[in-house]
Amino acid sequence: MNILKFLLFPFGIIYFIVTFLRNFFYDIKLFKSHSFNVPVVGVGNISSGGTGKTPFVEYLINKYSKNYNSVLISRGYKRSSKGFQKANLSSTPSSIGDEPFQIFKKFKNIEVAVDKNRVNAISKIITDNPKTNLVLLDDSFQHRKVKLKLNILLTTFSNPFYNDHIIPVGSLRESKYSYKRADIIIVSKTPEKTSKEKLNEIRNKINIYSNQRLFFTYVSYESNLKGDYNKSIDSLKNKKVFLVTGIANSSNFIDFFRKNEIDYKHFSFSDHHKYSQTDINKIEGLGKNLVLTTEKDFQKIQFLQRKNQWSFLEIRTKFVEDELEFDNFFRKKISM
Numbered sequence: 001m002n003i004l005k006f007l008l009f010p011f012g013i014i015y016f017i018v019t020f021l022r023n024f025f026y027d028i029k030l031f032k033s034h035s036f037n038v039p040v041v042g043v044g045n046i047s048s049g050g051t052g053k054t055p056f057v058e059y060l061i062n063k064y065s066k067n068y069n070s071v072l073i074s075r076g077y078k079r080s081s082k083g084f085q086k087a088n089l090s091s092t093p094s095s096i097g098d099e100p101f102q103i104f105k106k107f108k109n110i111e112v113a114v115d116k117n118r119v120n121a122i123s124k125i126i127t128d129n130p131k132t133n134l135v136l137l138d139d140s141f142q143h144r145k146v147k148l149k150l151n152i153l154l155t156t157f158s159n160p161f162y163n164d165h166i167i168p169v170g171s172l173r174e175s176k177y178s179y180k181r182a183d184i185i186i187v188s189k190t191p192e193k194t195s196k197e198k199l200n201e202i203r204n205k206i207n208i209y210s211n212q213r214l215f216f217t218y219v220s221y222e223s224n225l226k227g228d229y230n231k232s233i234d235s236l237k238n239k240k241v242f243l244v245t246g247i248a249n250s251s252n253f254i255d256f257f258r259k260n261e262i263d264y265k266h267f268s269f270s271d272h273h274k275y276s277q278t279d280i281n282k283i284e285g286l287g288k289n290l291v292l293t294t295e296k297d298f299q300k301i302q303f304l305q306r307k308n309q310w311s312f313l314e315i316r317t318k319f320v321e322d323e324l325e326f327d328n329f330f331r332k333k334i335s336m
Contacts, residue, residue, distance in 0.1 A: 012169040019174040026144045039149040039334035044141025047171045050248030051154040052188040059317040068134035073121045074100045076114030087112040093300045150333040153182035157190040190216040216320040227311035244293040246273030
């Protein structure tokens with residue numbers, strides 16, 4: 001433990017006690033969890049961001065919204081609006097949050113709503129649309145006011161929760177042992193060609209319970225760019241591009257372009273960064289290069305004035321193995 005972590009350790013103890021007591025009061029039902037007659041599936045994490053929740057939520061929407069009248073509910077992190085908001089044609093990344101806006105624009109067959117009070121949001125959605133029969137709750141692992149039919153926890157291959165520490169020493173929002181509340185644990189961002197031995201090593205360290213399931217997923221990038229420049233990624237080999245990211249962890253994004261032999265200069269902003277015209281002007285002032293960014297970032301940047309071409313690559317969540325087992329378990333849990 002370095003000197004900074006040593007100094008922060010007492011604050012970590014305080015944070016641990018507060019979160020432990022909160023969870024304990026929910027466990028003994030001193031704090032109430034609200035149930036609904038519609039299955040609610042939560043997707044969340046123990047660590048603070050960067051686990052790939054949005055791509056996984058998109059995976060669930062792609063797979064299940066054809067058979068279920070689905071709605072996504074998020075708090076709408078860093079949005080300018082207050083209270084319950086249902087996404088509509090006048091919504092913007094600022095008004096409902098960048099990730100809910102991305103999903104609203106991408107999927108036309110589901111509803112998207114934001115509200116810090118998830119109980120209120122679910123109640124309103126069910127009242128407005130009684131045919132709703134699947135609610136996806138984004139970033140929900142610490143939001144215990146809603147009783148979930150299925151609780152999905154994401155952790156990354158490179159920084160699994162069992163190697164992390166509680167805030168502010170590490171990035172955990174609560175004790176690592178909280179993973180016991182999950183029905184499904186997804187180890188995300190797994191290298192596609194990881195050996196069976198390494199997968200089993202992680203399985204053994206997580207040590208799931210009999211009621212839990214563990215799966216490994218990886219990030220798959222689409223081959224064609226979208227946005228201002230709609231060509232194959234292969235067309236960029238040996239070309240100089242600018243990469244712009246405002247996400248929690250951009251390592252996978254950067255590695256993809258490095259492996260594809262694309263010469264780049266990287267501009268990194270904080271997660272959920274609200275891009276200004278000044279940001280765009282500064283980047284474009286350094287050259288007339290093609291600018292590549294993430295899909296989430298492009299949703300915000302597209303509303304600003306641009307001289308350069310700006311594009312993005314869609315990403316998809318794919319299972320390393322056992323996708324059918326995941327599907328069977330998912331359907332069984334939400335039908336119970």
